[in-house]
Amino acid sequence: MKPQRWTAVAAAAAAFFGLTLTAGAAPASAQEAAPAYVALGDSYSSGVGAGDYDPDSGDCKRSANAYPQLWSAANAPSSFDFVACSGATTDDVLSGQLDALSDATGVxxxxxxxxxxxxxxxxxxxALNGEAACLERVAEARAYVTDTLPARLDGVYDAIKAKAPSAKVVVLGYPRFYQLxxxxxxxxxxxxxxxxxSAADDLSTVTQDxxxxxxxxxxxxxxAFTGHEICSSDWWLHSVSVPDVGQSYHPTEEGxxxxxxTVMEGLV
Structure with a gap:
């Protein structure tokens, strides 16, 4: 790969999680209002990679094509707070995003x-250091998923339950990235x-548990993403994206x- 392409990959990776059509959905006006809805999370929830970002959301990059916006448009919740933000960690959810929750939150x-x-x-x-270094770093990430992440997720989920005890809570995972x-x-x-x-599978297993x-x-x-991974015939994920490297490795509008x-709608 050419040097400039490696640079683009590295820049894209640095923004990695930093996470449209509603055909068939009934118009919101034809439905009874859903309970108050709050969308928390990272760039996969804010919609990085899907375009049409709200300029008022700044670096959080909240997209009009993100699934929370689509679900809100299709279900007409009594209120909608979209606080998911690119780059968010469990600490960020605990330290700020949970302020949007209350006893009145329903979803x-x-x-x-x-x-x-x-x-x-x-x-x-x-991207930069070759296969051996990649495999070593992935092994470190997998160890973190197994040994450290469960307690961090527990802290977030406990806090959500405490702040919104009556809410229906939907936790969404991440796709596999590549078709092999x-x-x-x-x-x-x-x-x-x-x-x-394999690391993505570990993350899904622990998060589901x-x-x-x-x-x-x-x-x-x-x-849902099977047949739509990077390297498939119909990608729903960006690979390296130039010049907007920040959307790389994130779902497209179709994703x-x-x-x-689609997954969210099937669970609420």
Whole structure:
């Protein structure tokens, strides 16, 4: 790969989690209002990669095509607080986003954990330092998912339950990033891509375990994105994106509508 392309990959990875059509949905005016809805989480919930960002959201990059916006438009909640923010960690949710919750909150959605695990650094390592370094860094990320992340997720989920005790809480995961069959000019070896997918599987397993243990619904995005990964014939994820490197490795508008929104709608 050319040096400038490696630079783009690294810059994209540094913004990695930093996370449209509603065809068939009944018009909001034709439906009874849904309960008050609050959308928490990281860039996969704010809609990085889906375009049409609210200028007032600044670096949080909240998209009009993000699944929380789509769900709100289709279900007409009595109120809608969209506080998900690019780059958010579990600490960020605890220190600010939870202020949007109250006893009156009826629906909560959240994707969180990717930034805690350090996938940005992992992708940078994989892009710049070759297969051996990539596999080592992925192993470190997987160890964090197993050993440290569960307690961090518990802290967030406990706080959500305390702040919004009557809410229906939907925890959304992350897709696998790569289709492995056949050749793919994605800048990483097949072994590296397989390792990254395995780390995503670990993250899904741990997140589902902790979410369901709190009585929350878990939305597994892996089935929805099967056949739409990077290197498939119909990508719902950005690979390296130039000049807007910040959207790299994030769902496209189709990924938000066909993947995240569809899963969310099926759980509420």
């Amino acid at each position: 909560v959605s959240i994707s969180i954990g990717g930034n805690d695990v350090g996938f940005a650094d992992t992708m940078t390592t994989c 069959e056949g050749s793919c000019n994605a800048g990483l070896s097949e072994a590296s891509r397989a390792a990254i997918n 902790r979410a369901t243990s709190h009585g929350f619904s878990y939305g597994d995005l892996r089935p 938000q509508s066909g993947g995240y929104y």
